Amino acid sequence: MTGAPREVPPVVDIRGLWTVFEGAGRRAVVHKDLDLQVMPGELVSLVGGSGTGKTVLLRQVLGLATPTRGTIEVLGRPVAELGREGASSRVGMLFQHGALFSAFSVLENIAFPLRELRTLPDALVREAAMVKLQMVGLKPQDADKMPADLSGGMVKRAALARALAMDPPLLLLDEPTAGLDPDSSDAFVDLLRALHRELQLTVIMVTHDLDTLFELSTRIAVLADQQVVVSGPPADVIGFDHPFVHDFFQGERGRRAMALLRDQPQPTQEV
Numbered sequence: 001m002t003g004a005p006r007e008v009p010p011v012v013d014i015r016g017l018w019t020v021f022e023g024a025g026r027r028a029v030v031h032k033d034l035d036l037q038v039m040p041g042e043l044v045s046l047v048g049g050s051g052t053g054k055t056v057l058l059r060q061v062l063g064l065a066t067p068t069r070g071t072i073e074v075l076g077r078p079v080a081e082l083g084r085e086g087a088s089s090r091v092g093m094l095f096q097h098g099a100l101f102s103a104f105s106v107l108e109n110i111a112f113p114l115r116e117l118r119t120l121p122d123a124l125v126r127e128a129a130m131v132k133l134q135m136v137g138l139k140p141q142d143a144d145k146m147p148a149d150l151s152g153g154m155v156k157r158a159a160l161a162r163a164l165a166m167d168p169p170l171l172l173l174d175e176p177t178a179g180l181d182p183d184s185s186d187a188f189v190d191l192l193r194a195l196h197r198e199l200q201l202t203v204i205m206v207t208h209d210l211d212t213l214f215e216l217s218t219r220i221a222v223l224a225d226q227q228v229v230v231s232g233p234p235a236d237v238i239g240f241d242h243p244f245v246h247d248f249f250q251g252e253r254g255r256r257a258m259a260l261l262r263d264q265p266q267p268t269q270e271v
């Protein structure tokens with residue numbers, strides 16, 4: 001990153017971040033003086049080896065975990081100051097395993113963040129949740145289904161609708177296509193692309209899936225050596241000289257994804 005002045009402030013501004021876990025006589029430094037800025041409309045994918053702290057970083061942006069040192073600002077305010085309600089109206093998170101409440105119907109799950117506010121009448125909450133349900137491609141007749149009766153793709157859609165219930169400008173996605181069959185995965189990627197564009201969302205995504213990565217990312221940030229070692233448009237990052245980058249993007253999977261990258265128009269960043 002350069003220090004050049006920008007007119008538009010970042011949606012996410014991470015500076016000098018350290019994450020150190022200590023316990024049982026061991027000390028693990030996960031992030032070491034890490035910086036990352038995410039600008040409005042970007043869809044930034046975090047990639048890195050197992051245990052490089054991608055999920056921990058998402059949890060810190062969401063305010064569910066606190067860094068050892070350094071600052072994280074979301075929309076110009078320190079995450080620590082947002083509080084629970086403030087955070088959920090600014091940041092939506094799609095967890096890796098969907099994480100719907102099994103005792104609630106689809107609609108009750110989507111409505112949950114709105115009900116927690118305790119300020120909106122029931123009818124309005126239902127109506128708003130129905131809008132979100134249809135926005136993610138579910139049908140009105142899916143509203144009363146229970147999570148156990150849904151396909152994997154429908155669970156992801158319902159969880160996404162819940163993450164977007166409060167219209168947050170920032171969306172965090174942890175392995176959004178993990179566990180989906182190829183068709184459902186393609187359909188979910190199409191949905192994410194459309195929502196990113198139509199809602200003008202800023203997105204940070206963690207994924208190991210190269211197809212998802214290349215189809216959606218406006219920028220890739222590589223976590224290695226406890227820092228962001230390179231960040232830029234996909235076509236630039238894949239040529240970066242680092243052992244992880246080389247291993248991750250080479251081989252059969254990498255070649256297939258790079259062919260896809262050559263064949264398709266690049267995702268656009270809308271500001």
Ligand SMILES: Nc1ncnc2c1ncn2[C@@H]1O[C@H](COP(=O)(O)OP(=O)(O)OP(=O)(O)O)[C@@H](O)[C@H]1O
Binds near residue numbers: 048051052053056057
């Ligand atoms: N609460 C915690 N206490 C101690 N160590 C933790 C805690 N949370 C995470 N870690 C450790 O921090 C490191 C980073 O974990 P994280 O889940 O963020 O990795 P990741 O990059 O998302 O990995 P993967 O790609 O395998 O999901 C791991 O070594 C993990 O064991």
